[in-house]
Each structure stands twice: as C-alpha cells, then as structure tokens.
Amino acid sequence: MTGFSADWLALRAPADAAARSRALARMFARALRPGAHVADLGAGRGALTGWLGKFLPKGTRWTLVDGDARLLSLALHGRKRRMSLGGRLPEADAYVSTALIDLTGPAWLRHLVRHARGRPMLMHLAVDGRHEFSIPHPLDEAVLTAFARHQRRFKGLGPALGGEAPFAFATMARRAGYRVALARSDWSLREPALLLATVEGIARAAAEQQPFLDAAAWLHARSRQIADGKLNLVVGHRDVLAIRHRRRPTVRPA
Numbered sequence: 001m002t003g004f005s006a007d008w009l010a011l012r013a014p015a016d017a018a019a020r021s022r023a024l025a026r027m028f029a030r031a032l033r034p035g036a037h038v039a040d041l042g043a044g045r046g047a048l049t050g051w052l053g054k055f056l057p058k059g060t061r062w063t064l065v066d067g068d069a070r071l072l073s074l075a076l077h078g079r080k081r082r083m084s085l086g087g088r089l090p091e092a093d094a095y096v097s098t099a100l101i102d103l104t105g106p107a108w109l110r111h112l113v114r115h116a117r118g119r120p121m122l123m124h125l126a127v128d129g130r131h132e133f134s135i136p137h138p139l140d141e142a143v144l145t146a147f148a149r150h151q152r153r154f155k156g157l158g159p160a161l162g163g164e165a166p167f168a169f170a171t172m173a174r175r176a177g178y179r180v181a182l183a184r185s186d187w188s189l190r191e192p193a194l195l196l197a198t199v200e201g202i203a204r205a206a207a208e209q210q211p212f213l214d215a216a217a218w219l220h221a222r223s224r225q226i227a228d229g230k231l232n233l234v235v236g237h238r239d240v241l242a243i244r245h246r247r248r249p250t251v252r253p254a
C-alpha cells in the first residue's frame, strides 16, 4: 500500500468537496434505503462521510475501510475498520470511495464489481489524465507524460490504471448490468498551498520515472508563477455512479 500523508489529505479535502458531483450524490442517495450501510473504501481520514452524509437518508451507517490506522484514527464519524483492500472486501449495502480507483488495476476493479453484486457504487475523484495549466511551459508534455507513466506503477492493488480508471470501471460496471453515469469532478486550483503541493508531486514523480528530464527546472518555473499569483491549474477527475437496473414490473395484458 502506498503511504498518504494526513497533511496531504487535509490539504486536498476542500478541493475534493468543491469538485464532487452533487447530481451523482443525489442519484446515489435515491438508490439507498433508510438505514443503509455504506462502506467507504480507502477512506483515509474520513473526509467523504461529512460531504456525502448530507445527501444520504437519515440513519445511514458508515464503515470507513483503510489499511492505514494512523489516518483512520483522525476520522470523526463511522465505524473504522483497518484492513487491506487486497483481500476479501467488506459486506455493505453500497460502496463509495474518493481518489481510490486510479490507484488500482483492472483485476481489482473487476473484483469490486463482482463483490458489489448489483449494490450501488459511487466512486468519486478518479483522475482522468487531463492537466490544463493557464500558462504553458515547454517541458509540460515531457513532465506530464513521465508523471502519467508513474501513476500507472503498481500501487498495491495491481498495476494502476491511472487516468484510464474511471472509464475502465464504467465499462466493467455496465457489462455487469449496471446503469452508469460519469460526471466531471475537476480540481480547479488557484489556492497556492495545494497548487504548489500538486506541482511538487508531479515533478517528483516525473523525475523518478524519467531521471534525464529536467523536472527541477520545470518545478522552479512553476513555483515562481505560483508565488507571483499567476498560475491556475485544472486537474481532470471523474466521478462514476453505478446503479443496477431495476426490473420493470411485468404488466400482463388484461
């Protein structure tokens, strides 16, 4: 399992909250019965419960599942279950996640869809590979290509799908008989701390993937633009909702 810092998750939480699709959250809520049990897979410090909980029926019960006990200890609500997602998945009436499925491979996603057996799933904020800088830089293409390759490394749940994950998950769920809706949930970054942490993360991964690349020069230029308040960045994400077809009642002709 890849380690995620509690500070990074806290830093990104407001951008995640602003980006998540409210329309998909409402559709997900309508698919739940009162008192349903929702499992948040890769819950981290539990940011999703507060945001999604507002849309869900009264009495919804939460289980927060994560392999990192330190992150789970910071969550305020829900039953906490420290476990690896690499084995048998927990039983619940519905499954949700934020920023998880792009870390996983096709076999794990198939495993999730099979395990869910028609129960609703709402996967928030899977990267879709887009990065749109308000000011171009000559090294953008090389840096972002190396970063995308790094995102596809093994992250503990198979060779990660990175930016392909939301589309692969949507296809698998459709094949399993789900109705699927995708919505854009892009980060639109202007706030300097998150913007800087994001470009630092991109440069670090790109340099690890492609040591001959001058990622340090790219980072230096981007950091100056952020310090001068000149840079905006859109990071493409998708939310994916999967709900099973309800059988139409058969109406017999009179």
Ligand SMILES: C[S@@+](CC[C@H](N)C(=O)[O-])C[C@H]1O[C@@H](n2cnc3c(N)ncnc32)[C@H](O)[C@@H]1O
Binding pocket: 001, 002, 004, 009, 016, 041, 042, 043, 044, 045, 046, 047, 048, 065, 066, 067, 068, 071, 083, 084, 085, 086, 097, 098, 099, 100, 103, 155, 156, 157
């Ligand atoms: C990008 S973080 C997102 C955390 C949280 N959903 C949020 O939005 O703040 C991914 C989370 O998945 C967890 N995770 C990744 N691989 C895991 C695995 N194999 N088993 C259990 N948890 C895992 C990490 O510990 C981390 O908390």
